[in-house]
Amino acid sequence: xxxxxxxxxxxxxxxxxxxxxxxxxxxxxxxxxxxxxxxxxxxxxxxxxxxxxxxxxxxxxxxxxxxxxxxxxxxxxxxxxxxxxxxxxxxxxxxxxxxxxxxxxxxxxxxxxxxxxxxxxxxxxxxxxxxxxxxxxxxxxxxxxxxxxxxxxxxxxxxxxxxxxxxxxxxxxxxxxxxxxxxxxxxxxxxxxxxxxxxxxxxxxxxxxxxxxxxxxxxxxxxxxxxxxxxxxxxxxxxxxxxxxxxxxxxxxxxxxxxxxxxxxxxxxxxxxxxxxxxxxxxxxxxxxxxxxxxxxxxxxxxxxxxxxxxxxxxxxxxxxxxxxxxxxxxxxxxxxxxxxxxxxxxxxxxxxxxxxxxxxxxxxxxxxxxxxxxxxxxxxxxx
Amino acid sequence: xxxxxxxxxxxxxxxxxxxxxxxxxxxxxxxxxxxxxxxxxxxxxxxxxxxxxxxxxxxxxxxxxxxxxxxxxxxxxxxxxxxxxxxxxxxxxxxxxxxxxxxxxxxxxxxxxxxxxxxxxxxxxxxxxxxxxxxxxxxxxxxxxxxxxxxxxxxxxxxxxxxxxxxxxxxxxxxxxxxxxxxxxxxxxxxxxxxxxxxxxxxxxxxxxxxxxxxxxxxxxxxxxxxxxxxxxxxxxxxxxxxxxxxxxxxxxxxxxxxxxxxxxxxxxxxxxxxxxxxxxxxxxxxxxxxxxxxxxxxxxxxxxxxxxxxxxxxxxxxxxxxxxxxxxxxxxxxxxxxxxxxxxxxxxxxxxxxxxxxxxxxxxxxxxxxxxxxxx
Numbered sequence: 001x002x003x004x005x006x007x008x009x010x011x012x013x014x015x016x017x018x019x020x021x022x023x024x025x026x027x028x029x030x031x032x033x034x035x036x037x038x039x040x041x042x043x044x045x046x047x048x049x050x051x052x053x054x055x056x057x058x059x060x061x062x063x064x065x066x067x068x069x070x071x072x073x074x075x076x077x078x079x080x081x082x083x084x085x086x087x088x089x090x091x092x093x094x095x096x097x098x099x100x101x102x103x104x105x106x107x108x109x110x111x112x113x114x115x116x117x118x119x120x121x122x123x124x125x126x127x128x129x130x131x132x133x134x135x136x137x138x139x140x141x142x143x144x145x146x147x148x149x150x151x152x153x154x155x156x157x158x159x160x161x162x163x164x165x166x167x168x169x170x171x172x173x174x175x176x177x178x179x180x181x182x183x184x185x186x187x188x189x190x191x192x193x194x195x196x197x198x199x200x201x202x203x204x205x206x207x208x209x210x211x212x213x214x215x216x217x218x219x220x221x222x223x224x225x226x227x228x229x230x231x232x233x234x235x236x237x238x239x240x241x242x243x244x245x246x247x248x249x250x251x252x253x254x255x256x257x258x259x260x261x262x263x264x265x266x267x268x269x270x271x272x273x274x275x276x277x278x279x280x281x282x283x284x285x286x287x288x289x290x291x292x293x294x295x296x297x298x299x300x301x302x303x304x305x306x307x308x309x310x311x312x313x314x315x316x317x318x319x320x321x322x323x324x325x326x327x328x329x330x331x332x333x334x335x336x337x338x339x340x341x342x343x344x345x346x347x348x349x350x351x352x353x354x355x356x357x358x359x360x361x362x363x364x365x366x367x368x369x370x371x372x373x374x375x376x377x378x379x380x381x382x383x384x
Numbered sequence: 385x386x387x388x389x390x391x392x393x394x395x396x397x398x399x400x401x402x403x404x405x406x407x408x409x410x411x412x413x414x415x416x417x418x419x420x421x422x423x424x425x426x427x428x429x430x431x432x433x434x435x436x437x438x439x440x441x442x443x444x445x446x447x448x449x450x451x452x453x454x455x456x457x458x459x460x461x462x463x464x465x466x467x468x469x470x471x472x473x474x475x476x477x478x479x480x481x482x483x484x485x486x487x488x489x490x491x492x493x494x495x496x497x498x499x500x501x502x503x504x505x506x507x508x509x510x511x512x513x514x515x516x517x518x519x520x521x522x523x524x525x526x527x528x529x530x531x532x533x534x535x536x537x538x539x540x541x542x543x544x545x546x547x548x549x550x551x552x553x554x555x556x557x558x559x560x561x562x563x564x565x566x567x568x569x570x571x572x573x574x575x576x577x578x579x580x581x582x583x584x585x586x587x588x589x590x591x592x593x594x595x596x597x598x599x600x601x602x603x604x605x606x607x608x609x610x611x612x613x614x615x616x617x618x619x620x621x622x623x624x625x626x627x628x629x630x631x632x633x634x635x636x637x638x639x640x641x642x643x644x645x646x647x648x649x650x651x652x653x654x655x656x657x658x659x660x661x662x663x664x665x666x667x668x669x670x671x672x673x674x675x676x677x678x679x680x681x682x683x684x685x686x687x688x689x690x691x692x693x694x695x696x697x698x699x700x701x702x703x704x705x706x707x708x709x710x711x712x713x714x715x716x717x718x719x720x721x722x723x724x725x726x727x728x729x730x731x732x733x734x735x736x737x738x739x740x741x742x743x744x745x746x747x748x749x750x751x752x753x754x755x756x757x758x759x760x761x
Contacts (some may be wrong), residue, residue, distance in 0.1 A: 254482065261479045264471065301440065383426050 010360065017353030023346025031343050037096030038334055039344060042326045043351035044089040045185065049202070049322070050355075051082030052137065053210015056174060058144050062160075063167035068237050070379030071230050073370050075217040076210070077145045081362035082355055084141065087134045089351075090185075094127060100333065103191045113192050113267075121191055129184060133177040140170055149365060151372035160374055178203045186326075189333045193271040197256040204249040208291075209322035211242045212315040217359075219308050219315075226368045229380050232306050236384070239305025242295065242314065250292040275328060279337040283328050290321030390514040390562040391418070391534040392545040394554030395523060399425045402529045405552035406431035409533065414545045420515060420530040432531075439505060443497045450492025454485040518560045528555075535562070652718025653711060660740045670745030673738045677730060678746075686749040698726045703746050704753045716743045 027036050054076035061069045098104045103121040108114040114121065144163060151159045179199030187198050195201075215238050221227045222235075260268045276284040295314040304310045331338060370376060392415075396402040403425065410417055410433050417432035419425070455478075462468070463475040473480070502508045515521060515532065524530045531554070533545040542559055549557050614620055620628035646652040660666050675684065681700040683689040688702030701708055701724075708716075720739045723729040730739065751759070 258479050258482065262471070300444070302436075 020350025027343040039347040048086035049206040053206040054079040059170040068382040078362040208245040212318035215315040243299040391532040394549030415533040446496035447493035451489040454488035649718030653715030656714030658713040670741035673742040
């Protein structure tokens, strides 16, 4: 009974992607090139951060030796399969760098600030940094996700030990690479601005949206009866984690804003000024609402973390908030009014369909639970 | 309650059995169920009918109250009671208020959680829990789990409770007597309490002495204080004149204290006229300035009779005299600015508008003492 429905969903996603691809091609040839690449960048970073956030969750479980999340670990492992897709999309985005990054423009040679930053902001080094980060992410992805899939058959407990040993190194490499991603691809769009906290800001957004995506994935698998042994107590913990890191994200985001607001230095404030005033103000207000207030008040009680519908609304709000966040970070380079028209919708269809298809493809690989992991039974029996 | 039963305790050694026993006994409503276990037992809280704690809601409520109070306080302090512009920011700068709001929220929430848990929900303080004096307590803190049926009211049937526990599989049953107040209130109990308080004071004092007097003093972080900087009224090697304070540039004028374009009051009288319109508010301001600064020598009505004692030998001007009534406004203004005879200059104390308002008020006093016929109609 579920096969035709699943086929229908697949065909729908395929149709969405194909229509979106045609629309994206249309955008490339008919609309300003800047707008095309900015859309491309927002969606690529959206998919990449979801993938990286879930890979981080997988490694975090190994690092702290958690048992409760083992039965649900296949979900973040599958969402992490967005990484190879997004890495390809980001490599394509290299073609857009001379279009949207002001430090590549000829005028940059006359800007003393950009001349001073040229040692970091130059195309060869930029590409090398991207290549190194992409290679690191792919290696870690292959190690953790493919290794876990292989363990389904081999039942080799040695992999669990190796995965735990690598986890501390993963954390260090991960923080550096996400910081570079944030500095290069987002704050580099307005290269005169700088904020030391920006790397942490993107990392916090990556982590919380990764948890949100995992919650949505776990709940949808549970609704289809594919995770029969996962219980409320397991999901409850995900809700707690989401609550904690919703607050963490809000803390980092507000701290960055408040310090810049207090110091009131022209080169720092100008970045915020055109993001929170004028036509961008509604978007700026939407961000704390979706990213903090809605999930926070839904998740603060114990009921919200147990009740699947509430949890799903909270997670969806965070995911939507994460998209709004990237939109709000990147789109203001196009002008003082937020642009959202058919080019955005067409490209949203394309990337959304692509991401969903990629996750569906990963869903076909391996069992729904990491059946080869020696910690699985402890995870199922885990008591709060 | 000097005698009687506090509770009946049944001991179990299996976590599943105690949960089952609680489920069996609870519907019979013999007494209030309570459980004592050396480790948390899953599902036991629901089996003994423990309602979800009300603490969470209380903490949430007090957290919100804390946030609102902090916001109210900061608004009142910064924007109402002592409005002081800081760094060019608006008086009501919510961005600057958020950290304090956050801290006060946490303060209220944690204190509520701790204090309400201890005193409201757990009913502290009391000298000792009756179960602590039972024989079973050693087993409970080691490897046994105890289900207790607490006496509720006079109709409590200890025998029925004992039987119910045995029927549901308790390994042994013990009746715990109600606490006896005699012991707590005896002379020995009182002396013991006094000794405990004295001992606590001695330990605290010795600890303070050890920290304050015996331990080497660690200097505090004073990097910020010791940084190179200029202080007003201090010497400094940075400038050639050796002073931290910079002299004002020649011709500098403080806000509201324009340099006079006249050398004598007479000259001012020919040059200046009162720029302020005579309104109720200006007259009121003039009255305030006059009473604060002028009346002490010139008298409250301006008749030149000082409020100071007779020992003051000066002869202040009489504003009601024909001589002063004939002087132009600018002349009075000039005297306020430059001083005259024993009167010092008020240029530093009063700003321009204060002086002109005072001139208006002097004219009002003169008119009041020399009213014309039509003023009275």
